[in-house]
Amino acid sequence: MSTSPQRFFAARLAGTVVFDPIGEPVGKIRDVVVLPQARGAARAVGFVVEVPGKRRVFLPVTRVTSITPGQVISSGLLNMRRFEKRSGEMLVIADLLDRTVTLLDGSGQATVQDVALDQNRHRDWELSKLHVRRAKTGSGLTKLVSRGETLTVDVDAVSGLHGTQAEQSAALLLASYQDLKPADLGEILQELDAKRRLELAEELSDDRLADVLEELPEDTRVEVLTRLQASRAADVLDVMDPDDAADIVQELPHDLAEELLELMEPEEAEDVRRLMAYDEYTAGGMMTTEPLIVAPETPVAHCLAMISREELSPALAATVHVCRSPLETPTGRLLGIVHFQHLLRERPDRPVGEILDADRHTVPVHMPLSGVTREMATYNLVSIPVVDDEGRLLGAITVDDVLDHVLPEDWREQDEPPALTGQIDLAEISRAAGARGTAR
Known part of the structure; x- marks a missing residue:
């Protein structure tokens, strides 16, 4: 320099x-x-x-x-x-911006808008100046005139910059992260201390928090849910995919899990309880109970409208399941499936029951993870239906569900992904999945 x-x-x-x-x-x-x-x-x-x-x-x-x-x-x-972040360290943007400080000249309080750092003679960078906005003062016309006044002051001209003043509001911090994907926001949440993490979680909408919790390691999401108000935690579980909600509920202390299930919407709680009855490393334990389901007389146009819903994951939107009534899991007999690419090639008014895919692959509810992995890898499937002994649709497993169970349990906390050389050996993955299922 x-x-x-x-x-x-x-x-x-x-x-x-x-x-x-x-x-x-x-x-x-x-x-x-x-x-x-x-x-x-x-x-x-x-x-x-x-x-x-x-x-x-x-x-x-x-x-x-x-x-x-x-x-x-x-x-x-x-x-x-x-x-x-190490003990004692602070982040200028995350921790200091919008912090309330007191001006030592007696003119009141202000909020920090920006922080200047100067290089000293030892070539170290030090906090030197604060660009601040005065707090509203006075009343009536005086208050309107003083609103929004900004000035730049020396760091030592204020008090409360470190330690004792209120933290930057979680709402403002969240605004700086609004464009992040759930996985990226989850990584940031892990970097915060427990108090700050809870503040940020409380500012998130139920849908956004549900998506983020699904990306967090087990210990972190249990910490967040146990510290939220029980009614709020139940609302978040309500908007999750049932399979993800079941995974999280099983990680909670028994008494809290039962309390949250009682507070959830009855239909959502019923789906979660049904999934919790299956071993985690079986088809039943991995499936979602809310795949796309239609009757055979449903027109192609209606199916295309269903798969275009923004809240659906790409893997779940890839397949429409055609069943006899009832059309909620457990359904009537599964007649077949139709992939979205097939739907795009058909005329909009054609009944979907006339265009069922010839290749039909299903798995029984108690099939172990290794069998599900092998079936999906063999036929290059992004999802596969789960059926009971009578051929009724119980749910569907998507490729992301399989990956969550095949990868190491702490994969979200690893700083570097495992090195891959050459082609991925799917047979080896299946053997590993089988070993995990057997071990449990």
């Missing part, structure tokens, strides 16, 4: 591309990690960088050779281990 004084503002730096020494982009700045000091200003120790795949990693400040508008240049390779 240059020895001349430099300054950057954290919020303005967010989104800036990080380049390696040869000019290749490696990620984007998402936050600045600072360490408050017993004496003097907080000092920057590094940056949170988002690399391809939405993974957030740590870039030490000592590895940064240049910070200029539009680019940050680093030396060497990034450590791809997932970033975890």
Whole structure:
């Protein structure tokens, strides 16, 4: 870095591309990690960088050779281990922006809008300035005039920046993550402390929180659900796919699980209880009880409208199951299935019962994981119906359900995916799945 004084503002730096020494982009700045000091200003120790795949990693400040508008240049390779905030560290954007501070000149309170860091003579980056917005003061016309006034002050001109003031509101923090996919938001939730994680969870809608919980490790989602109000936890379980809700309920303490099942909608609770009766590593334990089901006289146009619903996962929307009445699981006899590509090739008014796929693959409800895996791999299926001894449809297993059970239980917590060489051996996966099912 240059020895001349430099300054950057954290919020303005967010989104800036990080380049390696040869000019290749490696990620984007998402936050600045600072360490408050017993004496003097907080000092920057590094940056949170988002690399391809939405993974957030740590870039030490000592590895940064240049910070200029539009680019940050680093030396060497990034450590791809997932970033975890250490004790005592703070994130400027996540922890300090929108924090309420008190102006020491006696003029009242203000909220932090941006934070400037200057490079000192030792080439360390220190918090130096705060861009703040004054709180509303006075009443009537005076209050309107003072609203929105902003100013830049020295860090030591305020109190409450570290430690004692209220945290940035969870709603504001959530707004910065609104475009993230559930898996990426789940990864961020894991990085927060338990109190902050609960605050953020409480701000999420029921549907959004349900999607995120499905992406979290067992211990984290149990922690979140047990700390939510019971009525809210039951509402979240209501909007989950029944198979995912059943998996989570089985992880909860028995008394809490029963309480939540009593608070759930009766129909949803019934589906969850039915799935909990099956061993986790069987077809019944993996299936969802809410596949797409239609009668044979249903026109193709209606089926296409069903599969276009935004809330359906791609794997679940890929197949329509044609059954005799009743059309809710357990249904009448399963007549067959139709894949969405087949529906696209037919005229809209044609009854779906006339175009059933010739190849029909089903699995019995007690088939072990290894058998289900082998069946889906052999015939390249993204989903497969689960039937009882009378041929009635009980549910369907999608490929993501199988992957969740085949992968190691802690796969969401692993910093690096296992290395794959050559072709994936599906037979070996089936053998491994069989071993997992037998072990349990």
